[in-house]
Amino acid sequence: MKWRDIPEETAHRFDLPADAAAGLPRITLTGRKRLSVENHRGLLGYSTERIEINGGRVRVCVTGCDLYLRVMKKDAVVITGDIYSVELL
Helix, strand or coil: CCHHHHHHHHHHHCCCCHHHHCCCCEEEEECCCEEEEECCCCEEEECCCEEEEECCCCEEEEEEEEEEEEEECCCEEEEEEEEEEEEEC
């Protein structure tokens, strides 16, 4: 077994969501107006047209119009506005 497979194997054995065990963000898009990101590690950039979130292994880039950071907690971010795209980099 390789080291990179350990988080997924652990999640499988303990019946946990693989994304949480691997330290990946959980992204939920509701329509084109609301996006929530759980398991984040902070913001990298913020404007009304683009928000970048540190997701650990990935960077989540949200583009749109009138984007607003509705909620920012230690473990979750909620963004509202007209969301055009969500990219994982």
